[in-house]
Amino acid sequence: MIMEPLRGGQLVNQLPKEVYLEFANANQKRTPVEWSLKWLWNHSEILTVLSGMNSKEMIKENIEIADRSEANQLTEENHEMFGKIKKILWQKMKVPCTGCNYCMPCPVNVDIPTCFSCYNDLATVGKLSAIKKYLMQTSLKTEASNASLCIECRKCEKKCPQNILISERLQEVSRHLEGWYYRPIRFGIKKILKVKR
Numbered sequence: 001m002i003m004e005p006l007r008g009g010q011l012v013n014q015l016p017k018e019v020y021l022e023f024a025n026a027n028q029k030r031t032p033v034e035w036s037l038k039w040l041w042n043h044s045e046i047l048t049v050l051s052g053m054n055s056k057e058m059i060k061e062n063i064e065i066a067d068r069s070e071a072n073q074l075t076e077e078n079h080e081m082f083g084k085i086k087k088i089l090w091q092k093m094k095v096p097c098t099g100c101n102y103c104m105p106c107p108v109n110v111d112i113p114t115c116f117s118c119y120n121d122l123a124t125v126g127k128l129s130a131i132k133k134y135l136m137q138t139s140l141k142t143e144a145s146n147a148s149l150c151i152e153c154r155k156c157e158k159k160c161p162q163n164i165l166i167s168e169r170l171q172e173v174s175r176h177l178e179g180w181y182y183r184p185i186r187f188g189i190k191k192i193l194k195v196k197r
């Protein structure tokens with residue numbers, strides 16, 4: 001059962017331009033929504049795709065795509081295109097974090113996978129979305145979980161299958177995503193939620 005199949009719309013309207021070019025050059029003319037959903041439906045293991053829909057048109061579109069899709073329907077050419085797209089997205093990634101969570105928990109509550117996911121979003125979906133997501137997911141909560149809380153104990157690094165130098169890379173995250181606005185916003189949140197940290 002697939003949740004967030006389009007990553008909250010990011011796979012539709014916030015992809016790098018090189019990816020849209022790949023879609024445009026494909027033999028079959030399909031929208032990014034259709035390509036993304038077809039890629040999922042192509043897997044015989046998938047029974048349900050739970051896509052968030054905000055209008056009747058979206059419901060209709062998703063039902064029609066599901067109706068037109070079958071497992072193992074994509075061609076060799078389609079797989080090649082997805083292979084190229086995967087490569088483009090990996091090249092754009094700043095940190096090769098897969099979000100496996102093996103590095104967690106962190107003793108000072110840094111949400112390592114989220115920090116890297118937001119940092120990667122900088123290059124793929126854009127600065128504004130990345131900063132917004134970072135603020136929402138690391139600050140708008142009772143206990144902060146942002147990158148600059150890291151005390152460089154490096155316990156997490158032993159557990160990372162990707163051998164990421166987590167403590168070093170978190171400093172980059174903090175430099176790029178915790179601008180002048182971050183501390184005042186966190187201060188405001190702490191006041192509202194009446195928390196110390």
Ligand code: SF4
Pocket residue numbers: 105106107108109110112149150151152153154155156157166167170
């Ligand atoms: S190095 Fe930083 S992120 Fe990793 S466990 Fe220690 S404090 Fe947490």
Ligand code: SF4
Pocket residue numbers: 096097098099100101102103104112113116159160161162163164166
């Ligand atoms: S263990 Fe490594 S790859 Fe997995 S979430 Fe943590 S940093 Fe990312």
